[in-house]
Amino acid sequence: MSLFQILFRHLKKYLKDVCGAMVTMTLSALAVLYQPRLLEAIQKDLLKENTSKVVSDSIWIIGLGIIAIVAGILNVYFAAKLAQGVTSDLREEVYEKIQSFSYANIDTFSTGSLTTRLISDMNQIMNLVMSIFMQLVRLPIILVGSFILAILTIPRFWWITLWVLVILTVVGLFIMKLANQQFEQYQVRLDKVANLAQENLLGMRVVKSFNQEGEQVNKFSAASDDLNRLNLNIGYLMSAVIPAFSIIAYIAICAVTTMIGLQIKLHPTDIAVISPYVNYILTLLFAVWIIGIALMNVSRGKVSLGRIKEVLDTKPSIVFNDKAPDEVLSGDVEFNDVSFTYPGSTKPTLQHISFNVHAGEIVGIVGATGSGKSTLAQLIARLYDPSSGTIKIGGRNLKEISEKSLRKSVAFVLQKAILFSGTIASNLRQGKVDASKAELERASIISQSFEFVRNYQDGFNHEVQERSANFSGGQKQRLSIARGIISNSPILILDDSTSALDAESEKKVQDALEHKLKETTTFLIAEKIISIKNANRILVLDDGKLVAQGTHEELLKTSDIYQEILKTQQAREMRGEH
Numbered sequence: 001m002s003l004f005q006i007l008f009r010h011l012k013k014y015l016k017d018v019c020g021a022m023v024t025m026t027l028s029a030l031a032v033l034y035q036p037r038l039l040e041a042i043q044k045d046l047l048k049e050n051t052s053k054v055v056s057d058s059i060w061i062i063g064l065g066i067i068a069i070v071a072g073i074l075n076v077y078f079a080a081k082l083a084q085g086v087t088s089d090l091r092e093e094v095y096e097k098i099q100s101f102s103y104a105n106i107d108t109f110s111t112g113s114l115t116t117r118l119i120s121d122m123n124q125i126m127n128l129v130m131s132i133f134m135q136l137v138r139l140p141i142i143l144v145g146s147f148i149l150a151i152l153t154i155p156r157f158w159w160i161t162l163w164v165l166v167i168l169t170v171v172g173l174f175i176m177k178l179a180n181q182q183f184e185q186y187q188v189r190l191d192k193v194a195n196l197a198q199e200n201l202l203g204m205r206v207v208k209s210f211n212q213e214g215e216q217v218n219k220f221s222a223a224s225d226d227l228n229r230l231n232l233n234i235g236y237l238m239s240a241v242i243p244a245f246s247i248i249a250y251i252a253i254c255a256v257t258t259m260i261g262l263q264i265k266l267h268p269t270d271i272a273v274i275s276p277y278v279n280y281i282l283t284l285l286f287a288v289w290i291i292g293i294a295l296m297n298v299s300r301g302k303v304s305l306g307r308i309k310e311v312l313d314t315k316p317s318i319v320f321n322d323k324a325p326d327e328v329l330s331g332d333v334e335f336n337d338v339s340f341t342y343p344g345s346t347k348p349t350l351q352h353i354s355f356n357v358h359a360g361e362i363v364g365i366v367g368a369t370g371s372g373k374s375t376l377a378q379l380i381a382r383l384y385d386p387s388s389g390t391i392k393i394g395g396r397n398l399k400e401i402s403e404k405s406l407r408k409s410v411a412f413v414l415q416k417a418i419l420f421s422g423t424i425a426s427n428l429r430q431g432k433v434d435a436s437k438a439e440l441e442r443a444s445i446i447s448q449s450f451e452f453v454r455n456y457q458d459g460f461n462h463e464v465q466e467r468s469a470n471f472s473g474g475q476k477q478r479l480s481i482a483r484g485i486i487s488n489s490p491i492l493i494l495d496d497s498t499s500a501l502d503a504e505s506e507k508k509v510q511d512a513l514e515h516k517l518k519e520t521t522t523f524l525i526a527e528k529i530i531s532i533k534n535a536n537r538i539l540v541l542d543d544g545k546l547v548a549q550g551t552h553e554e555l556l557k558t559s560d561i562y563q564e565i566l567k568t569q570q571a572r573e574m575r576g577e578h
C-alpha cells in the first residue's frame, strides 16, 4: 500500500464532498482569473466612452466577486468536512490496529510514540487533506492562468513575466528548503516538550513529595524556550517571504509600467492594461507562495503518513487461531522447556522452564526482583509468545486456541492496578459484560472491596474519575482483583496484586480465593514468601531459571535458594523494613 493510498481509501465514503470541493475550487480559481480581464475591458471602454458596456462589465465584476466568495466559503466547508472525516476514519483504523497489537509490538513502538502518532501525526494529516482539497485544482489553474493571462495582457513584455515566474520559483524553493529543515526540528522539539509535560504531570505526586517542582520547571522551561526560539526563527523566515516576493513582483511591475510609459505615444491603449497586468503578477506571486505552503504541508503530511503506515503495516506478532472453537478450557497448565527473550534484548529472561499444574491448584511464584515472575505469568496469558518451547492450557497448545477462548480461560490481574473512568460496575463488568449485581457482590466480597463499595451511597454505580484519582492504591488493587474474579475463568493470575494491601486484608483475600474459588487454578506472584506460604505448589525462580518447586515445607528442606530468600526476608522483617 502506497502512502497516499492509506488516505484515499477513506475518501470513497465522501465522494459527494470530493466533487463539491473540486467544483468550488475550479469556480473560485476561474472567478479570480477572469476579474482582471473585465477590469481591462472596462478601462478600454472608458477610453472609448462606451458607458453602457462599462455598466454591464461592472455588474459582471460584482457577480464574479460574489461567485468567488461563495465558492471560497463552500470550498472551505467541503475541505474541512473531508479533512475531519478522513482523519477521524484513519485514526479509528489505526486505533483498531493498535488494539490487535501484542505486548511485543507495543514495546517496539513505545506507548509514547503510538500516542504521538494518534494525535500529532493525525493533525498533520488533517492539514494535508485540507490543503489538497483547497488547493489541488485551484493553484495550478491560478498559476498557469495568471501567467498566460499576464503575457496575453501585454504580449511584447512576455520575457519580463517569464523572469518573474522563474525568480519567484527559485526563491520559493530556497525558502521551502530552509523551512522544511526548521519544521523537522520543530516536530522533534515539540515531542520533547510534550514528553516532559506528560512525564511530569503523571508523576506529579512524586515531584511534589520530593520537592522537585523547581527542578522540573527548569527542565520544562529549557525545552519550551528551545521550542520557542525555533518558532521565532520560523516566524522570521515566514515574515520575510511576502516582502521578498513582493519586491520581485514590484520590480517587474515598475519595469513594465516604465516601458509602457516610454512607448505610450506609440501604444496609447496600453494605459488600460497596467492595472490587469499588476493584478495578474500579484496573483502569480500569491499562487507561488501558496504552492510553497501547500508543498510544505505535503512534505510534513508525508512524514506523518509514513509513521501511520508503519503502524498499519505491522503484523501483530501474536496471531490467534480463529478457526478454533470459543470454548472455556480446563485449568491445567503445562510449560514444556519454555525460554523467552524480550524483543530487542540479547539476554534470555526465562530459560528452559518446565512444570505441570493441575486444575484447581494454588501456585505461588517467588524469586528475587527481576527473576522473571511477571514474564512467566504474561506467557500464560499469551501476552508474549515463548521464544522456544510450548505452553498448554487445558491440554491445548496456546497457539492453537482462539483469542476468545484464551480470554475466557485466563484472567490476569496486573501488577499495576488500572481502572478506567466510568463507574465501579463498568470496571468490574470488563471481566464479564453481563455480570449480575449478585456476581458483582461476590467478586467484591472475595477481593475485600465490598466493605468500601457498600459505604458509597451509590454503591457499584460510584464514579471512577479519570486515572482513578478518587481511589487509593489498595482500593484500586482490590477492585482489579474483583474484575479478575468476576470472569470466573478457570485460570486466575494475580501478579503481585495484593502489594498495597495490609497483611490482614491480604490474608483475607487469599483465604477467600482458597475457599471460594476451589475449582480455579490460581497463580499468586509475590515478593514475600509469607504471601504464598499456603500455596499447593511454589515455583522458585532465580535469574530466569526454575530452580525448585514444591510446597513450603518441601522447599524448606530441599531448596537452598528458597531458604536464603526466606532468611533475607525474615531478617528484613526483624529490622522493620518492608
Ligand SMILES: Nc1ncnc2c1ncn2[C@@H]1O[C@H](COP(=O)(O)OP(=O)(O)OP(=O)(O)O)[C@@H](O)[C@H]1O
Binding pocket: 107, 342, 343, 345, 349, 367, 368, 369, 370, 371, 372, 373, 374, 375, 376, 527
Ligand atoms: N518489556 C520489557 N522489555 C525488555 N525487558 C523487560 C521487559 N519487561 C521486563 N524486562 C526484563 O525482564 C526481566 C524480568 O522482569 P520481570 O518483570 O518478569 O521480573 P519480576 O521477577 O516480575 O520482577 P519484580 O518482582 O520486580 O516485578 C528484568 O530484567 C526486566 O528488566
